[in-house]
Structure formats: C-alpha cells, structure tokens
Amino acid sequence: MAEHCAVIGIGQTKHRESRRDLSMPGLVRDAALRALQDADMTWKDIDSIVIGTAPDMFEGVMMPELWLSDALGAAGKPIFRVHTAGSVGGSTAVVAAHLVQGGVHEKVLTLAFEKQSEANAMWALSPAIPFQPQLVAGAGGYFAPLIRSYIRRSDAHPDTGCMVAVKDRQNGLLNPNAHLHLDLTLEQVKASPMLWDPIRFSETCPSSDGAVAMVLVSDKHAGRVKNPAWVKGTSVRTERTFFAGRDQVNPAAGKLCAKDVYGEAGITNPTKEIDCAEVYVPFSWFEPMWLENLGFADEGEGWKMTMEGKTALDGEMPWNMSGGVMCTNPIGASGMLRFAEAARQVRGTAEQHQVDGAKVAVGHAYGGGSQFFAMWVVSSER
Amino acid sequence: MNEILSAPYVLEYTYTRSTGPVVGRFLENLRYEVLEGVKTADGRVLCPPLEYDEEGEPTTGEFVPLRPSGTVKSWSWVQEPRKGHPFDRPFAWALIQIDGTDNAMVHAVDAGKAKRMKTGMRVRLRWADEKNGTIRDIACFEPIAPFLPGPVHLEYDVNPGKHYTAYLRGLQEGKFIGGRDPEAGKVYVPPRGADPMTGNPTSEYVEVADVGVLTTFTIIRIPFEGQKLTPPYCFGAIVLDGADTPIYHLISGVPHDDIRMGMRVKAKWKPQDEWETSLENILYFEPTGEPDAPFDSYKEHL
Amino acid sequence: MRDVAIVSFSQLPSVKAIEAADEPELVQPVTSDAMKQVGLTQDDIGFTCSGSTDYLPGRPFSFVAAVDGLKAWPPLRESHVEMDGAFALYEAWVRLMHGDIDTALVFSFGKSSLGPVPDVLNLQNDPYYVQPLGLDSISAAALQAQAMIDARKATERDFAEVVARNRKSAADNPNAQIKGDFSVDEMLQEPYISSPLRKSFCPPLSDSAAAIVLAAGDAAKKLVNRPAWIRGFDHRTEPHALGQRDLTTSPSTKLAAEKAGVGQGKVDVAELHAPFAHQEIILREAMGLGDGVSVNPSGGALAANSLMTAGLIRFGEAANRVLSGDADRAVAHTTNGVCLQHNLVAVLEGE
Structure with a gap:
C-alpha cells in the first residue's frame, strides 16, 4: 500500500430502541459531527464519504445516501455506498481505509447507521415472496441450530452462553452510549425464557437506532491528534450460504478473514500480540464460536476461555469491552461500532471500558448466514 | 412442463418516520393550514424547509410565515396518471417556488389542461380536506391565474428462475429434485446456478429421497x-x-x-x-x- | 498510484425480460465468460465486487444469492455496493491500489422486468416531501427536460435527434434492445408520457448482467495486448432536492470529469449513461465533449437499459473500443439518483 492510514476521529450517537427525537438526516449528522469534533476538523476538511447501512427496506428509502448527502455535507464530494449484509459496518470502514491507503483520498469520513424504529426488521427481513420458503423460524431460528451443533461438537458447558450475556451486559453498564444497561446475574439470565432453544431471551441482542462515524486520514494529517489509531490490516471474506460440506459453526470464510488480517498486520500469535477484541456477537454463544474461528482458541476450546473469565474486561483477552452487539444493535452500524471500539481502545479514549495499556486491538463483523466477514487490526504504533 | 413459474408479489409497508425538529414542525403546521419556510444561516428562506442546506450547513430553526402561492419553475404534464400519482385525472408535476423563498417544492398542479401550464405561471396552494400532517395535506396547487406515514406499494411479477422452478415442479409431483455439476458430483437441494467448489453450472437434475x-x-x-x-x-x-x-x-x-x-x-x-x-x-x-x-x-x- | 486496466468485458444481451433466470443464473454466464476471455478462473481473481439493488426484485439481501453464481471456494475476498456495477468497478480499482493483489472481477445484474421501475425509483426521493406524492422517475426527468427547454438549451427536436442517433448506432450492437432507424418527425408525433417526454425520449427497461475483469500493471500486460488503462477515475454528488439544483447543468459531472482528466487530451469515444435523451446533452456540456467525439457508439442507455448494469456496460463498451484499438482514449460515465444527482467518470487509454 502507498500510504499509512490512521483513525483520528470517532463519534457515535446514543443508541436507543427508538431515536424518535432525530430524523434520519439528524441521526447521521449527530454521529458525523462528533467524529469531526474528535478529529478537530470541519466538513470542509473532508475529501470523501463512505457510508454503509443494511437493506434499504429497513427504512424504505432506496439508496438513502442520495437523500442524506445534504446532511453529510457531501455536495461536490464523492459519496460511496457499501452493502454487505450484517458485516456492512466493517466492510464500509475497510473501503474507507483503502481509499486512504491507496492514495485516492487523504481525509475520509466513514459512517454507518440504522434507524430500525422506522420499520420492523422482522417484516423487512421476511416479506412473503412467492416461491421462497416461508420464514418459520424467526431471526434466531437460523442460528439456534448452529449453536446446538457447536455445543454438541465441543461438549461445551451449558452455562457458557449465559456467562457471555452477563459479562457483556456488565461491560455495557460502563458505556453511556449503549442501548441496554442491564445489571443481570447468572441466575437471572439462566431463568430468562427460552426463545429459540438453546437460545434464551437474555442471550439475544436488542434492536436499536444509532449511527457511528470515523475520520480516517493519511500520514500527513495524522498529527492533528496526539493519539491516532493506525490501521495495520484489513480483510473481507465471503462464502456461500449453502454448499456441500460447509462448516457453518466454524466457517472457512471467517478463518481466512482472520488469517488475512493477521498476515497483513504481521501478527503470528493473536492471543499474545493482541490486547483486546471487539467482535460481532449477536447471540451470546457466538463468543466461544468466534474465539475458535478467529484463532484465539483451539477448536472445541473457546468456551473454556469464556468460562474461565479470560474474556472479561479485566481478563487476559478482553472481548466486547463496550458491551458489544449484546447491548447495542443498530444492524447496519453494528459492524462499524466494533471497528470504532477497537480504535478507541488503542487511542486510550474508551473511558470507563478502557483496557489498561491496550496497544493492538481487533474489530470484527459478520453477516448473512455466517458468510460475510470483515476485520481490521488497529495499533497505537505506526 | 418446464414453463417458468410466475406470480404476483406486492411489497407494501407503512414506515414510521421520525421527522426531526425542522421537517416535523413544517408538516405539523400543515394540519392547521399554516405554510412556513426556514431561514438558512446566510439569510435565504427554504420551503419545504430542510434541516441542512445544500452546502451541508444546518438551517437556523427560525421559521417565517409564507403566503400560500408561488411561481412554477419547471413542469411536466401527465396525461395518463400512474397508480401512485396524486390524481387519477390528467395533471402536472411542477417545481414551485413559494413566494418569498429561494428554493422550489415538488408538487402537483391541477390545471385541467396541459395548455394552461407554463413556466413562470402563478399558482396558489389548495389544502386537502382531510389532513394528517404529511406533504399531502397540500392537495395540490392550482393556476391563479414529527411522524409521517411513508407508504410503499409496489407490484412486482417475480419468478424463481430455471433451477428453482425445476425444484418446485418436482415437489408438485411429490419428488425432491437436486442439481449437480457432473464433474464434482455433489447434489444441491434445491438446485442452484452453479456448484460453488467448481463454478460450473449444476446442469444435471437428480431425484433424492424424502x-x-x-x-x-x-x-x-x-x-x-x-x-x-x-x-x-x-x-x-x-x-x-x-x-x-x-x-x-x-x-x-x-x-x-x-x-x-x-x-x-x-x-x-x-x-x-x-x-x-x-x-x-x-x-x-x-x-x-x-x-x-x-x-x-x-x-x-x- | 498503480496502473490498473480493464482487460475483459462480458454482457448478456439486454432484453425486455430474461424470464428463465434468477440472480445466480444471470451472473454465472457473464462472470465465467469475462474470466475465460483472458484465460483466468475464479481461483486467479484477487478481489470480487458486485453492484445491485434490493428494490429491483423487491427483496432484501437479494445480492446474497448472486454469489451462488460464482465458484466461491475457497471463500472469496468480496464486497458489494448498493449502486450500479460501475461503482463496484470503482471499489475494485481502489482495492487494487492496495498492491497485494493484481486482479479483480466485477459484476452486476439487474432485472427491470420484475417490478414497476418508475415507481420503484420514487423511493430514492425525500421520504418527507416527495416520496408521498408518488413522483415517478419519468416525471422527475420530465421536469428536468422542461427546464432545458425553458432555458433555451434544447428543443424537443434536439431530444429526438439524440434518440435517433443512439438507436441508429445501436443497429451494430447485438446486445442492444431497441435499435434501427427512427424518424425524428415521427417521434415528435408521439403522445407525451410526462411532457415534454415522449415514449422515445425515455429509455427502454431491460434485463441484463455484465462482468469486467480488472488487472494491475504487468499482470494486465500479460493478459491482453492492449489493456484499457484507467488513467483517471472520480465521482461526485450534488444536493438532493430538485428544488435546490439547477437541473439544466450537472456540476457534479463537470467536477468529476475535471478530476478524472477528461479535458487533458483528445477524446475519441465517450460512453455516457444518459437514460433520458436530454441528459446526454447536459452531460456532453458538463464534460466539454465537442462534435469530434463519438458519443455512445453502442447506442447507450436509450437502446438498452438494465438498471444497475447499464452503467457498468458503459465502462465495458468504452473499454472494448480501447482494447480493440478502435480508440486510443475513451471516457466512460455512470449516473445514479434522480436527475443526474451523482456521477462517476473515468478516462481509459490504450497506451
């Protein structure tokens, strides 16, 4: 790559079930302004905008970036729209990083949002289309059988998912922007209703309104702030929803995505060289599954890390310091929130949920039927 | 037998729009037949009011009352209205500059005949009989001389493609049909366009058990x-x-x-x-x- | 910046309806053909990117199935834009700047035959002020055309002449849908759909798919004798509201063309994505393309208009003329949004 790329501004809205107080332009504007302020910049400084959001049917505006261009000060600038299902927030940040690294633009604003309260995601995900099998399972119904497979394959402790739910909600209590602030005990989580056996209510993510933005710049501009987060590696990988011999519990695309990003960042031993990770965990059981998929644990061993408390904020390998998707889930923005939290950690600006001395962090997103993956590695060192 | 299946499909939903302070105030006032514009930082007046102007600057939040009349800046006559149009009789679309403003509003003009339409013509606003706080509270213009429903209704005609059709035809006969690339030999149920391991078309159909x-x-x-x-x-x-x-x-x-x-x-x-x-x-x-x-x-x- | 070139292009003939095909069935033939033309397979491709929109089939995540038309094992480095395939080409071009990979596959697909496209495109409008009125895409373009007439920048006869020239050029294009000799006088007798637009001044609606292979530096030179090098590539947007813009000009195209360097040399061929006849006149002026430029030798979007693909096809058609040696310097353009809100411009050169 031609240029180094640094994150020098990060902003997000307060996430809530419904931000009825903000229009869609107001929502994206709120996150973008916070990122610009953090970067000590104004709209005029921005060369280019990269925006991501989940299916347009969630808000009923086709290619909403066209309409939102005024709110984003985009007139006379390039604005680019990415859509890769649930991983979109991550892959949007990857495109923004590539614009800087490739020398195409020097100062890029990237943003992701979702205003789920404008519609009903369950409707938008499952219109009754002729010839398509009816959705009989609901959102969790697709993933519950995979989790059952994981538990069987790894002989995992049945409380693992509950442990993650407790830990992520405790972390979320430290994050004023998080949607859910829940002080739950293990017993309370275990007693919550079983929705999609083996997934309990307290082991699922919420549905949120929210937006997040970052300012990415080349070397020349990184000195505007004293603590840039340097992008050391990016990667995206995709596999098909169904194919013969597909391992849906530990998908090859996720493994390769991790291999690519560690390779680019020069990481050979993730557990030693990475200080913390913010990973897309929409159902709590995905923490142990992704610990294995991303190379933090051997196959079948991920649940032990969780049960031993290693992924807690004060553990050896903190995961989802912000509370993660389990506390905040504006779908199109969820991936970028993970990437942004990784950058906040290495900038030392994560406030109450800061991991002491974090220097290298991973951000991760996935989408579709565990088939679209995006990751980045950020570091306090160039 | 392999005639492609086809069926009507309607995508319809009413979204719940959060309008924010500027748009929300404008639309709410339409209920009371009050037409307002918003001032920009550089002193212009916009109607319809926007939260952010074309330079990306936030507008001031200062509203000014407007006369319900304006000037046509461009127009298009529609002789045969489409289903979603505001009229089922011939009418004009127009960009209308409301008096005292610096931008233009898209709306309909009920002019009766195309001949009455002209760029520069003066129009007055006609209010709708029933109002619900949307842009359609303005019924239209005629020659003079914070929640907003956003209904979407689109009628499609969709078909499932060749392979899925074969699958569904099989089910009609009580059979499960799969597809395979003869080279790779893996059987996909339902059949898809290509085998992902080879990229070759799954050109063979095979029946599998139930x-x-x-x-x-x-x-x-x-x-x-x-x-x-x-x-x-x-x-x-x-x-x-x-x-x-x-x-x-x-x-x-x-x-x-x-x-x-x-x-x-x-x-x-x-x-x-x-x-x-x-x-x-x-x-x-x-x-x-x-x-x-x-x-x-x-x-x-x- | 790395030198990146278009090395191959494949498209399905644009027709009113390709009934017997869903997304993977459209994607498979064009992607495999584009790779085969230069002797590559999916295993040789470093990055794959596609463009499409969910609102054409009316189904969320419709692009997910398109990957089913590819060999996706081992898992691909892949991305998708909710835009015309030409913007996927832009993302792939940016990706190749990274330097770690040398080839990219870009594709797009659009079935305009499934739904009511002019009404679908109303969903691009402001959901507070315009969407509820039902402003279809033909009527929106008509407001722009009337503004051209009022500003004395063009007449209806000018529109008809643009159509006649495009569809005559399309006669030599086996992939075009509407082609041949169309009489200007007869077109001017057609009834208006939304005045001043008559049926012939509007694009057909087509089903199609297209794919392009990109390669960088020496890799491109190895694959073809004369790569179509991308010498400049830029896109710009404008304010959204029609009432905030001078619809008779396209400042975003002008700026993108300047950034891409259109005016820095003689242009032999330009493939402009102008779905409506009057838009070609606006685009030519914005890019400063004089009478010596062959505009839309393929017939353009007035001859074949598969949504989300028509823009990528402009890039393929322009590149083909460079690849074949017919042109030394070509311009390719794609638009997005109502009344040319957002525009993408590239300069392609043979040397």
Missing part, C-alpha cells in the same frame, strides 16, 4: 410478527438421502424432548390432490423409527 437425517434443530418458543404457527414448534436441518446440502423444515409427530440430532426423519406429505409447486406440500418431517445415524456420518453437515 427421507434423511436431522442434523441439528431448534425449538421455537417465541412469538413474532408474521409467524404462521403457534409456538412451541421444532425447526430443523435435514440432509436427505442422496443430497449434500440440508433443507430446513418443521419436525413434528414426536414429543419435543425426544427430538435428537442424528434422528432419521421422513417427509409427511399433504394429500396428493393438494400438491402445488411449493415446499408446503410437506406438512413436516417425522421420525421413521430407524436407528439414529452415527454422529460421524453427519458431522460434516453441521
């Missing part, structure tokens, strides 16, 4: 919007004998506590005279009573 192994499953205990069944019910992945990919269906005819990974199951078909081109020809899968498949035999499908 019996297979339940590889994994969930018990659904949550009610949700659009749900057709009453929870709890079981939904599982089934690898049919002869297939290399799972299909998903309901599992029934057995107490939930007895459902196991590896259980052998068989399709429970509807009566033959009710068969259509649909997976719904199968009510559910039920146990065959055969011994369970060993874990190793299906673990690659998990």
Whole structure:
C-alpha cells in the first residue's frame, strides 16, 4: 500500500430502541459531527464519504445516501455506498481505509447507521415472496441450530452462553452510549425464557437506532491528534450460504478473514500480540464460536476461555469491552461500532471500558448466514 | 412442463418516520393550514424547509410565515396518471417556488389542461380536506391565474428462475429434485446456478429421497410478527438421502424432548390432490423409527 | 498510484425480460465468460465486487444469492455496493491500489422486468416531501427536460435527434434492445408520457448482467495486448432536492470529469449513461465533449437499459473500443439518483 492510514476521529450517537427525537438526516449528522469534533476538523476538511447501512427496506428509502448527502455535507464530494449484509459496518470502514491507503483520498469520513424504529426488521427481513420458503423460524431460528451443533461438537458447558450475556451486559453498564444497561446475574439470565432453544431471551441482542462515524486520514494529517489509531490490516471474506460440506459453526470464510488480517498486520500469535477484541456477537454463544474461528482458541476450546473469565474486561483477552452487539444493535452500524471500539481502545479514549495499556486491538463483523466477514487490526504504533 | 413459474408479489409497508425538529414542525403546521419556510444561516428562506442546506450547513430553526402561492419553475404534464400519482385525472408535476423563498417544492398542479401550464405561471396552494400532517395535506396547487406515514406499494411479477422452478415442479409431483455439476458430483437441494467448489453450472437434475437425517434443530418458543404457527414448534436441518446440502423444515409427530440430532426423519406429505409447486406440500418431517445415524456420518453437515 | 486496466468485458444481451433466470443464473454466464476471455478462473481473481439493488426484485439481501453464481471456494475476498456495477468497478480499482493483489472481477445484474421501475425509483426521493406524492422517475426527468427547454438549451427536436442517433448506432450492437432507424418527425408525433417526454425520449427497461475483469500493471500486460488503462477515475454528488439544483447543468459531472482528466487530451469515444435523451446533452456540456467525439457508439442507455448494469456496460463498451484499438482514449460515465444527482467518470487509454 502507498500510504499509512490512521483513525483520528470517532463519534457515535446514543443508541436507543427508538431515536424518535432525530430524523434520519439528524441521526447521521449527530454521529458525523462528533467524529469531526474528535478529529478537530470541519466538513470542509473532508475529501470523501463512505457510508454503509443494511437493506434499504429497513427504512424504505432506496439508496438513502442520495437523500442524506445534504446532511453529510457531501455536495461536490464523492459519496460511496457499501452493502454487505450484517458485516456492512466493517466492510464500509475497510473501503474507507483503502481509499486512504491507496492514495485516492487523504481525509475520509466513514459512517454507518440504522434507524430500525422506522420499520420492523422482522417484516423487512421476511416479506412473503412467492416461491421462497416461508420464514418459520424467526431471526434466531437460523442460528439456534448452529449453536446446538457447536455445543454438541465441543461438549461445551451449558452455562457458557449465559456467562457471555452477563459479562457483556456488565461491560455495557460502563458505556453511556449503549442501548441496554442491564445489571443481570447468572441466575437471572439462566431463568430468562427460552426463545429459540438453546437460545434464551437474555442471550439475544436488542434492536436499536444509532449511527457511528470515523475520520480516517493519511500520514500527513495524522498529527492533528496526539493519539491516532493506525490501521495495520484489513480483510473481507465471503462464502456461500449453502454448499456441500460447509462448516457453518466454524466457517472457512471467517478463518481466512482472520488469517488475512493477521498476515497483513504481521501478527503470528493473536492471543499474545493482541490486547483486546471487539467482535460481532449477536447471540451470546457466538463468543466461544468466534474465539475458535478467529484463532484465539483451539477448536472445541473457546468456551473454556469464556468460562474461565479470560474474556472479561479485566481478563487476559478482553472481548466486547463496550458491551458489544449484546447491548447495542443498530444492524447496519453494528459492524462499524466494533471497528470504532477497537480504535478507541488503542487511542486510550474508551473511558470507563478502557483496557489498561491496550496497544493492538481487533474489530470484527459478520453477516448473512455466517458468510460475510470483515476485520481490521488497529495499533497505537505506526 | 418446464414453463417458468410466475406470480404476483406486492411489497407494501407503512414506515414510521421520525421527522426531526425542522421537517416535523413544517408538516405539523400543515394540519392547521399554516405554510412556513426556514431561514438558512446566510439569510435565504427554504420551503419545504430542510434541516441542512445544500452546502451541508444546518438551517437556523427560525421559521417565517409564507403566503400560500408561488411561481412554477419547471413542469411536466401527465396525461395518463400512474397508480401512485396524486390524481387519477390528467395533471402536472411542477417545481414551485413559494413566494418569498429561494428554493422550489415538488408538487402537483391541477390545471385541467396541459395548455394552461407554463413556466413562470402563478399558482396558489389548495389544502386537502382531510389532513394528517404529511406533504399531502397540500392537495395540490392550482393556476391563479414529527411522524409521517411513508407508504410503499409496489407490484412486482417475480419468478424463481430455471433451477428453482425445476425444484418446485418436482415437489408438485411429490419428488425432491437436486442439481449437480457432473464433474464434482455433489447434489444441491434445491438446485442452484452453479456448484460453488467448481463454478460450473449444476446442469444435471437428480431425484433424492424424502427421507434423511436431522442434523441439528431448534425449538421455537417465541412469538413474532408474521409467524404462521403457534409456538412451541421444532425447526430443523435435514440432509436427505442422496443430497449434500440440508433443507430446513418443521419436525413434528414426536414429543419435543425426544427430538435428537442424528434422528432419521421422513417427509409427511399433504394429500396428493393438494400438491402445488411449493415446499408446503410437506406438512413436516417425522421420525421413521430407524436407528439414529452415527454422529460421524453427519458431522460434516453441521 | 498503480496502473490498473480493464482487460475483459462480458454482457448478456439486454432484453425486455430474461424470464428463465434468477440472480445466480444471470451472473454465472457473464462472470465465467469475462474470466475465460483472458484465460483466468475464479481461483486467479484477487478481489470480487458486485453492484445491485434490493428494490429491483423487491427483496432484501437479494445480492446474497448472486454469489451462488460464482465458484466461491475457497471463500472469496468480496464486497458489494448498493449502486450500479460501475461503482463496484470503482471499489475494485481502489482495492487494487492496495498492491497485494493484481486482479479483480466485477459484476452486476439487474432485472427491470420484475417490478414497476418508475415507481420503484420514487423511493430514492425525500421520504418527507416527495416520496408521498408518488413522483415517478419519468416525471422527475420530465421536469428536468422542461427546464432545458425553458432555458433555451434544447428543443424537443434536439431530444429526438439524440434518440435517433443512439438507436441508429445501436443497429451494430447485438446486445442492444431497441435499435434501427427512427424518424425524428415521427417521434415528435408521439403522445407525451410526462411532457415534454415522449415514449422515445425515455429509455427502454431491460434485463441484463455484465462482468469486467480488472488487472494491475504487468499482470494486465500479460493478459491482453492492449489493456484499457484507467488513467483517471472520480465521482461526485450534488444536493438532493430538485428544488435546490439547477437541473439544466450537472456540476457534479463537470467536477468529476475535471478530476478524472477528461479535458487533458483528445477524446475519441465517450460512453455516457444518459437514460433520458436530454441528459446526454447536459452531460456532453458538463464534460466539454465537442462534435469530434463519438458519443455512445453502442447506442447507450436509450437502446438498452438494465438498471444497475447499464452503467457498468458503459465502462465495458468504452473499454472494448480501447482494447480493440478502435480508440486510443475513451471516457466512460455512470449516473445514479434522480436527475443526474451523482456521477462517476473515468478516462481509459490504450497506451
């Protein structure tokens, strides 16, 4: 790559079930302004905008970036729209990083949002289309059988998912922007209703309104702030929803995505060289599954890390310091929130949920039927 | 027999729009037949008011009352209105600069005849009889001389493509049809365009059994919007004998506590005279009573 | 910046309806053909990117199935834009700047035959002020055309002449849908759909798919004798509201063309994505393309207009003329949004 790329501004809205107080332009504007302020910049400084959001049917505006261009000060600038299902927030940040690294633009604003309260995601995900099998399972119904497979394959402790739910909600209590602030005990989580056996209510993510933005710049501009987060590696990988011999519990695309990003960042031993990770965990059981998929644990061993408390904020390998998707889930923005939290950690600006001395962090997103993956590695060192 | 299937499909939904302070105030005032513009930082007046002007600057939030009249800046005559148009008789679309403003509003002009339309013509606003705080509270213009419903209704005609059609035709005859690339030999149910391992078209159709192994499953205990069944019910992945990919269906005819990974199951078909081109020809899968498949035999499908 | 070139292009003939095909069935033939033309397979491709929109089939995540038309094992480095395939080409071009990979596959697909496209495109409008009125895309373009007439920048006869020239050029294009000799006088007798637009001044609606292979530096030179090098590539947007813009000009195209360097040399061929006849006149002026430029030798979007693909096809058609040696320097353009809100411009050169 031609240029180094640094994150020098990060902003997000307060996430809530419904931000009825903000229009869609107001929502994206709120996150973008916070990122610009953090970067000590104004709209005029921005060369280019990269925006991501989940299916347009969630808000009923086709290619909403066209309409939102005024709110984003985009007139006379390039604005680019990415859509890769649930991983979109991550892959949007990857495109923004590539614009800087490739020398195409020097100062890029990237943003992701979702205003789920404008519609009903369950409707938008499952219109009754002729010839398509009816959705009989609901959102969790697709993933519950995979989790059952994981538990069987790894002989995992049945409380693992509950442990993650407790830990992520405790972390979320430290994050004023998080949607859910829940002080739950293990017993309370275990007693919550079983929705999609083996997934309990307290082991699922919420549905949120929210937006997040970052300012990415080349070397020349990184000195505007004293603590840039340097992008050391990016990667995206995709596999098909169904194919013969597909391992849906530990998908090859996720493994390769991790291999690519560690390779680019020069990481050979993730557990030693990475200080913390913010990973897309929409159902709590995905923490142990992704610990294995991303190379933090051997196959079948991920649940032990969780049960031993290693992924807690004060553990050896903190995961989802912000509370993660389990506390905040504006779908199109969820991936970028993970990437942004990784950058906040290495900038030392994560406030109450800061991991002491974090220097290298991973951000991760996935989408579709565990088939679209995006990751980045950020570091306090160039 | 392989005539492509086709069916009407309507995408329809009413969104709940959060309008924010500027748009919300404007639309709410329309209910009371009050037309206002918003001032920009550089002193211009915009109607319809925007939160952010074309330079990306926030507007001031200072509103000014406007006369309900204006000037046509551009127009288009529609002789035969489309279904979603504001009139079912001939009318004009127009960009209308409301008096005292610096931008233009898109709206309809009820002019009766195309001949009455002219750029520069003066128009007055006609209010709708019933108002609900939307832009349609302005019924239209005529020659003078914070929630907003955003309904979407689009009529499509969709078809499932060649391979899926073959699959559905098979179901109509009580058969499961899969597709395979002869080179790779893996059988995809339903057939898809290409084998992902080779990229070759899955050009051969093969019939697979309606019996297979339940590889994994969930018990659904949550009610949700659009749900057709009453929870709890079981939904599982089934690898049919002869297939290399799972299909998903309901599992029934057995107490939930007895459902196991590896259980052998068989399709429970509807009566033959009710068969259509649909997976719904199968009510559910039920146990065959055969011994369970060993874990190793299906673990690659998990 | 790395030198990146278009090395191959494949498209399905644009027709009113390709009935017997869903997304993977459209994607498979064009992607495999584009790779085969230069002797590559999916295993040789470093990055794959596609463009499409969910609102054409009316189904969320419709692009997910398109990957089913590819060999996706081992898992792909892949991305998708909710824009015309030409913007996927832009993302792939940016990706190749990274330097770690040398080839990219870009594709797009659009079935305009499934739904009511002019009404679908109303969903691009402001959901507070315009969407509820039902402003279809033809009527929106008509407001722009009337503004051209009022500003004395063009007449209806000018529109008809643009159409006649495009559809005559399309006669030699086996992939075009509407082609041949169309009489200007007869077109001017057609009834208006939304005045001043008559049926012939509007694009057909087509189903199609297209794919392009990109390669960088020496890799491109190895694959073809004369790569179509991308010498400049830029896109710009404008304010959204029609009432905030001078619809008779396209400042975003002008700026993108300047950034891409259109005016820095003689242009032999330009493939402009102008779905409506009057838009070609606006685009030519914005890019400063004089009479010596062959505009839309393929017939353009007035001859074949598969949504989300028509823009990528402009890039393929322009590149083909460079690849074949017919042109030394070509311009390719794609638009997005109502009344040319957002525009993408590239300069392609043979040397």
